[in-house]
Amino acid sequence: MNQHTAQGMEDAPDAESAILEFARTEPTLGQAAVAERLRARGIRISPSGVRYIWQRHDLETAVKRLQALADRVPEALTPEQQRLLERGQLSARLASGVVADESEAGNSAGGAAEGDTPSRHALILHVAAERFAAQGYDRTSIRDIARSVGLLPGSVYHHFPAKEDLYLAIHREGFQRVMERVRQAAAEGSDPWDSLRRACEVHVSAMVEGSPVDRITGHSLAMIGDHELYDKITDNRRAYELVFRDIIGGLPLAPDVDRTLLRLTLLGAMNWVAVWYREGKRSPQQIADMMVNMMRGGVEG
Known part of the structure; x- marks a missing residue:
């Protein structure tokens, strides 16, 4: 002193x-x-x-x-203080590398600007996804996001030139994360059906229990009303669907089963979980397992 x-x-x-x-x-x-x-x-x-x-x-x-x-x-913390604490804890975990998915966001979502820490880039994505989920895209401004992160709006624009760029970065990041986890889960399966079951568990869990980035991506899989946005994430969606095409391609099915239709049916059913899911009755893992079991009972050769 x-x-x-x-x-x-x-x-x-x-x-x-x-x-x-x-x-x-x-x-x-x-x-x-x-x-x-x-x-x-x-x-x-x-x-x-x-x-x-x-x-x-x-x-x-x-x-x-x-x-x-x-x-x-x-119970002494106000809602705003609680949010500040949670963001601070997340930022600390990002900076220390504890949250691997978040700390790598700068690599798969366009990259942090040179000289900036990936943790700040990832934190902006995380908080922006929170705000978009809570308020909707149209009612969320860059100023809202900057205030929630604890930055000036110019600092957010330094990473993302426009709100749409930030929204698309969230989707790219969400697809990349879940795609990597689905591939890893499928690789650990004991047989083709077990690989599919594991992949579906990851998909449904990410949509309803994952980070805000995961949930925004999952909701958009089911409820894209903006065709311009859909066109801009088509490549990401297609790359993700190819992972399930490869998994379903390895299933022992009856000769007359259309594997493309099977894949689209399964993905459509899983994507809609984000809309109707309510916590308490069945876990995301149970829902995914039941979907695969019901499908298997109807199409297994």
């Missing part, structure tokens, strides 16, 4: 308890705001002095202060 900060602490023996009280009651206040409020109370301390106290108690970021509050009294 520098001399100025130390002097401030000497003049305010109760500063530490006051700072910790602000951490509990107003955890999103910055160090300058806390120092200013303390000065209004007659407690002299600099912003760096506030930060020094926070660091001593491992509270130097708003996310840490929110987490400490949530650990003590979970």
